Amino acid sequence: MSGGGTTAYGRKSFQRSKAHFTDRITADGQDGWPVEAGRYRLVVSRACPWASRAVISRRLLGLEGALSLAIADPIQDDRSWRFTLDPDDRAPVLGIRFLGEAYDRRETDYPGGVSVPAIVDVPSGRLVTNDYQRITLDLATEWTALHREGAPDLYPEARRDEIDAVMADVYEDVNNGVYRAGFATGQDEYEGACARLFRRLELLAQRLAGQRYLVGDQTPGFGDTVDFDHIKRHYYQVHSSINPTGIVPLGPDLPGWLTPHHRQELGGRPFGDGTPPGPVPEAEQVPARGRP
Amino acid sequence: MSGGGTTAYGRKSFQRSKAHFTDRITADGQDGWPVEAGRYRLVVSRACPWASRAVISRRLLGLEGALSLAIADPIQDDRSWRFTLDPDDRAPVLGIRFLGEAYDRRETDYPGGVSVPAIVDVPSGRLVTNDYQRITLDLATEWTALHREGAPDLYPEARRDEIDAVMADVYEDVNNGVYRAGFATGQDEYEGACARLFRRLELLAQRLAGQRYLVGDQTPGFGDTVDFDHIKRHYYQVHSSINPTGIVPLGPDLPGWLTPHHRQELGGRPFGDGTPPGPVPEAEQVPARGRP
Numbered sequence: 274m275s276g277g278g279t280t281a282y283g284r285k286s287f288q289r290s291k292a293h294f295t296d297r298i299t300a301d302g303q304d305g306w307p308v309e310a311g312r313y314r315l316v317v318s319r320a321c322p323w324a325s326r327a328v329i330s331r332r333l334l335g336l337e338g339a340l341s342l343a344i345a346d347p348i349q350d351d352r353s354w355r356f357t358l359d360p361d362d363r364a365p366v367l368g369i370r371f372l373g374e375a376y377d378r379r380e381t382d383y384p385g386g387v388s389v390p391a392i393v394d395v396p397s398g399r400l401v402t403n404d405y406q407r408i409t410l411d412l413a414t415e416w417t418a419l420h421r422e423g424a425p426d427l428y429p430e431a432r433r434d435e436i437d438a439v440m441a442d443v444y445e446d447v448n449n450g451v452y453r454a455g456f457a458t459g460q461d462e463y464e465g466a467c468a469r470l471f472r473r474l475e476l477l478a479q480r481l482a483g484q485r486y487l488v489g490d491q492t493p494g495f496g497d498t499v500d501f502d503h504i505k506r507h508y509y510q511v512h513s514s515i516n517p518t519g520i521v522p523l524g525p526d527l528p529g530w531l532t533p534h535h536r537q538e539l540g541g542r543p544f545g546d547g548t549p550p551g552p553v554p555e556a557e558q559v560p561a562r563g564r565p
Numbered sequence: 566m567s568g569g570g571t572t573a574y575g576r577k578s579f580q581r582s583k584a585h586f587t588d589r590i591t592a593d594g595q596d597g598w599p600v601e602a603g604r605y606r607l608v609v610s611r612a613c614p615w616a617s618r619a620v621i622s623r624r625l626l627g628l629e630g631a632l633s634l635a636i637a638d639p640i641q642d643d644r645s646w647r648f649t650l651d652p653d654d655r656a657p658v659l660g661i662r663f664l665g666e667a668y669d670r671r672e673t674d675y676p677g678g679v680s681v682p683a684i685v686d687v688p689s690g691r692l693v694t695n696d697y698q699r700i701t702l703d704l705a706t707e708w709t710a711l712h713r714e715g716a717p718d719l720y721p722e723a724r725r726d727e728i729d730a731v732m733a734d735v736y737e738d739v740n741n742g743v744y745r746a747g748f749a750t751g752q753d754e755y756e757g758a759c760a761r762l763f764r765r766l767e768l769l770a771q772r773l774a775g776q777r778y779l780v781g782d783q784t785p786g787f788g789d790t791v792d793f794d795h796i797k798r799h800y801y802q803v804h805s806s807i808n809p810t811g812i813v814p815l816g817p818d819l820p821g822w823l824t825p826h827h828r829q830e831l832g833g834r835p836f837g838d839g840t841p842p843g844p845v846p847e848a849e850q851v852p853a854r855g856r857p
Contacts, residue, residue: 520749523755
């Protein structure tokens, strides 16, 4: 499982289950977890696209100082995500070796999978949420008091219906579609998933023909949080039922998003009344090996 | 093994062994196998790049009538190449179910692998040669009496040193290089093979920058003998240690060689004093499913 909820592989088709821990961290603390600077730690893997979304939101909103970050090793073992990139194989601040320990402190013998992104309450060491879809929305709408000056509105009220509709299609056919194709165990299943994925990509390309972003003037923020080394090592070394040699392919030399795209010529105000974020804090920069 | 000599896969790096049966079919019959119309059968798999070279030469030289063709199933079983595409799973003319039977008639208990391309003597049913490099050269130089009118000279005397030198590099770094990369069992081995392959491709691209072909005005002949269905099914379904799901990827929609390349603008006389071949005989046309 790469994150984003528990995923079941095997002889049946790919299924992504809903996140089990769905408490919300909110301004009013309705679930017992009020927004508070320095209290929580966001645990991610840079290999995980679902976690990357949370990392990007945190960065655009300038929440680095308020919500600290733990980065798991892209290679899991049978106890799932682990902190083997850190000194003594132990996450700083949280002091745990496996993300699963925070799950255990929250619910003993929880039988589900351990996934990222996850937010852990630092004082108690307990998992608060692994609800990958909700985390990003709440960073945008509930953590506003801690946003940087000039932070863009990532989920503007007037656009929510449109955003939700577009994202439902993207989620089903693209985000999950690539897993359905990649983890297919039969030819028909694979071809069906590919057909659906590429049909959706064509529809999205049509949508993007005349506008810079999928919805409105929404905000760019992709690139400097991406760690290709982690992404590739995770997918090619962990899933040995698909890639038994564990060999990681070389490339790409230069991802497409670094080449001039001229899409700014389509106009729009990508940060609305806000401003772009500053550079990534040094401690969180992607090492040269994984940088595109 | 896809053909072109016995190949050893496993926990050590990829090795291609020399063909074991190296008798030559020549104009003077020096090895007991004189060139003779209708006597021999060329056994190939359209999945095998080494066999494809023999098929292309045969076609350019107009040897279809003189040297008949047997096409093996792209999916081997543990007895190797078989004729399961044919009625009763038996090769017409040769009457055998496995290419290995022709090997057995030649040498009892031959311990090596069964490879294509192979030429079988129809009257005796015995294998003559599986020397994939020699077969093509001899079609060009020894079978001249049976060439079609206007057949190009595929191995002109004045160019042989240059052809041999270029082909030695292509053979080592490209033809075998893709196998070394694809069948690598370790990361370093894979990366080394890739580096060597792409370094060679760059050198070849430099060579091709100012001239249409790798050597002289040499002859085009690529495309209508290529069966993508066979190629893909072979490599993705046979090599289960690399691709355990056996899923065959979709695509490509349109191979690059069908898009206009404008390379004819570099000039040259691709067929020399000869002419292009006619259309592929109907019985040997690549079925629509495998056609690019």
